[in-house]
Amino acid sequence: EVQLVESGGGLVQPGGSLRLSCAASGFTFSSYWMHWVRQAPGKGLVWVSRIKSDGSYTSYADSVKGRFTISRDNAKNTLYLQMNSLRAEDTAVYYCATDRGYWFDPWGQGTPVTVSS
């Protein structure tokens, strides 16, 4: 079964850091670009970042550039999102998603991040 399972979310103070993980199974993880998408409470979907299949290229939304770092370990079939200098506006459910060639499928179940003092 193709599956993505996120972990690492939680409560963090403003200015703090958190690392999210996304464990992939059931498909050849190393062949696909991967993305992070977030959704603030009661709001819509917002793309955060992407990484090429071999990890050699990354890109970010302006709102997280310089604070977030996407990476992957293809030997462990795992995607990461290192989030530093967190702000209240980063509060959201964070989803990882597989890029099947200009569309996302599947998505993980999401991990919630709350930035609050």
Add this chain to the structure above:
Amino acid sequence: DIQMTQSPSSLSASVGDRVTITCRASQSINNYLNWYQQKPGKAPKLLIYAASSLQSGVPSRFSGSGSATDFTLTISSLQPEDFASYYCQQTYSTPLTFGGGTKVEIK
């Protein structure tokens, strides 16, 4: 950045109704347009990719059309399990952007 404008933002419909949701891009995106369904507390699920291709396993009552800047998602006969939020997404250029969503509620 390419802005994606979805309409309506919400609608009320009855089981069996035909429902149409539109998505307009601020510039041409060819057919790099996808549609997702999201139920409360769940991850988005791919319905339509490349504007009009039905994802495997998705019921045929869902269809997509359009090109360039104007796109449509149609549910031909609304079923109880279709009450959810729907999002369009452009993957023509980064930053990849989503529409604001359409919440389909029971009338």
